[in-house]
Each structure stands twice: as structure tokens, then as C-alpha cells.
Amino acid sequence: MQNRILLVEDEVHLQHAIKLNLELEGHQVQISGTGTDAIKIFREQKFDLVILDIMLPEMDGLMVCENIRMYDQQIPVLFLSAKNTPADRINGLKKGADDYLTKPFELEELILRINKLIERSKQIKSSNENKVPKLFKFGNNWINFENHEAQGIGGKFELTKKELMLMKLLIENKNQVVSREHILKVVWDYTVIPNTRTIDNFILALRKYFEEDPKMPEFIQSARGIGYKFTSPELKEA
Template structure:
């Protein structure tokens, strides 16, 4: 049997948390159960799980706040929100904060497992695409490197994932608000200025190949052309 897949579960109802934990563990998942947002954040930092299942209403730190903080550090880890709320604005808020999916309580364990497996598969396909030929560069998201001839430059986590989304949407406009919410957690003014700085850094790193351009589509976003 393969090694268990590590999942962080943040759920403040002890009985429900234990039921979910035991059910997932029968499916070869290792479940790190936390009963509040602060404990969940510390566990995330220490254990580096592959997926997060977060209850929205939790003591000390709610699921939305927790997700926003984690998204600053990791733009790709899959997040599923558990909610007792059914209001559309709560669902929208969850997705805007970087959530990948949500389940309304009560839910079946089979449905949760199906959604977990779908997100893990999607993430694996993204990261395992291997090195990407970007003009005369070789870009490797997994290693966070950008190679030009024999020179290899290490990118920061945010630089690598920003470039990855530009490459995924090459010759198409990457919407500014989408990437800000995905990588920065919010599309406010200060994050927008930060993103402009990162775009400038990427342009400098790619300047050795003049066929590659990152164009500013004023008021909307950026487009990578090559």
C-alpha cells in the first residue's frame, strides 16, 4: 500500500471531526485533526499537508481568515470549505479567498472523498507537467527554476506561481483580480502594487529572450506573449 496522503482537517465539532477523521483514515488518508483555526495554522506550518478541509465557523480563527493567511504562503494547496451556511455570498467569499470547493453540512462522506480525490488529481496533473519550454528558457514550476542556456535561476514561490499562471494563459489576458486573489489573497491597492513589482521582476528575468513579452492590458490584467 502507498504512503497515506496527509490532510489537515479543521473542525470545531469534536464528534463530527472524529467521524470525518476515521472515515478518511479507512481510505488511506492521514488526517491531522484540529479544533480551532490557530491550532490548524500551526499544524499546517509544521506538517505541510497536501490538502486542507476547513470548517468556516471556528473559534480563535475562522476558516476564511485561516485560508487567507495560508494562501499568502501557498497558492496551490487545495482547500475545501465546510459550511453550515447556504447563503450565496458565503460561497462566493470562500472562492474569492482561494477556496477550491465547498460542502454544505450535512454531507455524505462519499461526496467528501470524491471531491478530495478530484482536487488531488487536478493538483498532481498541474505540478507533474514537468519543465515547460518558454521561448529559449526552460521553466520548472516544481523546482521553481528558470533556465537559460547553462544558467539556472531560482525563483521565489510567488514568482514561480505567477509565471506559471501567465504561461497557462499564454497569449490570453490573465485577469488582474483573479491572480491577486489567488496568490495574494485580496485584490486591494497594496497587493496590486506588489503584483506590479513581481511582474517587473519577471520581465527582467526573461529579458534574455526578446520574443517573450509580458504586456500590461490597462485596467484588466497581463498577457504573456511568445
């Protein structure tokens, strides 16, 4: 599968040169020229990596990075900036970036770093996936992630694929809020995020399965305006 990269850079020729090279490496590149536009695009689409310039019109790259981190802790962010003092680099890394490359840079180095970052984040993702046990118990419920079977309030039943993925995602990030954008990106595999109530319907269904009182959910809680989180007071792992 092609990796999707968000390139935030306001210099037209640099945009062109970087995009050309990344595309020749087999990546798909989306370009954004301003900080505010970058945030908008990031929230609407699914990416595997973000390349950020620091000196940008409207909003600087550091703020963009902080903003991205509010919605997605995992995605690798690489700063590509002309600012090259140690203080600049430290600041960039502190704001949540994974790597910092100064201009002018070596093409080879940029490509290697990008590939490594993407590869590493994919490894982390898959190892996270393995963290959830095959049979996961919470309260009086359990879910078997292998054969889609589950035990809920109304007894045994079978979860659909999407329901299973959604539960898995929430449980992987237990006690953390998972944003709606992130859910749509992972579970529905959207590259372009639609304005949809799909998630809400799925959450309603899941609450009906597992919650004693779906109006006062114990496990699947809402974080108003952001997304959902899974909490369980006594997390038993089978």
C-alpha cells in the same frame, strides 16, 4: 504515496468521523481544532489538501483560508460548513477556497470531491514542472535540467540534485515569491518543517554560480521574511 490532509474542525465527533473515513480511504489526516492552530500547523507541515470549517474558535475559517493563500496558492482548500446561503458559499470561494460543501453532506460526495481536488492539483503541479524547458537560459547562464549541467560565471559545472530542484522551483514560479516553507516542502520533502538555514546556504551557493555580484543579485532575489523569487529581465527559452 499517502496524501496528507489537514482537517480543521472543532467538533470532536465530526473530527473523529471524518478522520476515520479519510484514513480508510488511504489518506493521512492531521486534525486541528482552532483557526490559529490550523495556520501554525499548516506552516510547519506539508499537506496535499485542507478541509476547513468556517465557524471556528479564535479565528474563523475564512481568515484561515486567506492566510493559507498567502503562503501557498496551489494547495486545494475545501470548505465544510453549516453555513449554506449562496452568499456564504460565494464568500468562501472568494477567499480562495477551491470548493464548498455544506453540512450535512454525503460521505460519498465528500470523498469524491477530496480525491478529485487532490488529483487535479497534482496534475497542475506536474504540468507546471513540464513548463520549464530542458535547457533554460538566463543572462549569460544556462541550466540543463536533464543532465544537471550548467553554465555559470565561472564556466561549466554540474549542479547537485537539490540545487537543481531549487532552481527549477524558483524558475517555475518566476517573478513570484516562493515561501521558505514551500521550498522546504517541495525540495526537501519535509512533512514537518524544521527551523533551518539550509535554504540560505543553498541560495548563497546558487548566487555564487550565477550572479555577477552575489551581494547585489540580479536573478535570485530575497523577499525579506517570506522567501525568494527568481527574476530575469530577458527570459529566453531554448
